[in-house]
Amino acid sequence: RxxxxxxxxxxxxxxxxxxxxxxxxxxHTFLKTEFSEENLDFWLACEDFKKTRSKTKLASxxxxxxxxxxxxxxxxxxxxxxxxxxxTRKNLLGATSAxxxxxxxxxxxxxxxxxxxxxxxxxxxxxxxxxATSRGTSKWSHT
Numbered sequence: 351r352x353x354x355x356x357x358x359x360x361x362x363x364x365x366x367x368x369x370x371x372x373x374x375x376x377x378h379t380f381l382k383t384e385f386s387e388e389n390l391d392f393w394l395a396c397e398d399f400k401k402t403r404s405k406t407k408l409a410s411x412x413x414x415x416x417x418x419x420x421x422x423x424x425x426x427x428x429x430x431x432x433x434x435x436x437x438t439r440k441n442l443l444g445a446t447s448a449x450x451x452x453x454x455x456x457x458x459x460x461x462x463x464x465x466x467x468x469x470x471x472x473x474x475x476x477x478x479x480x481x482a483t484s485r486g487t488s489k490w491s492h493t
Contacts, residue, residue, distance in 0.1 A: 357372075364461070380472055384468070389457050396454040399411050399415060402447065408445050428457050
């Protein structure tokens with residue numbers, strides 16, 4: 351698959367962006383400039399967390415994620431409402447792979463509605479699309 355095609359697909363949907371490793375990296379770099387990369391880091395931590403199969407690992411990973419991103423005054427606290435924070439805290443008592451689902455969904459929506467549109471308008475993304483478009487056309491002009 352052509353990476354320039356990837357870059358252009360990121361603007362089709364937030365899902366397209368999240369499916370692409372280079373898309374996630376580019377978005378992460380952009381979020382750093384806005385000092386809001388904790389939302390994506392939390393989302394990625396949750397995705398990784400869901401793949402955990404061991405019950406003991408699940409519990410320890412859950413508390414680590416909660417302490418880093420969810421609890422009030424966490425070092426990299428994500429922007430979620432008090433109610434979601436409380437639900438997540440209660441979910442930790444019986445940690446399952448779904449215990450962050452609500453907080454993760456809220457964070458994802460926030461990124462999709464807020465950061466993602468700004469990312470698409472950013473100079474860095476505009477540059478990537480220009481390069482992708484010129485790569486796409488230059489391929490055909492040499493035949």
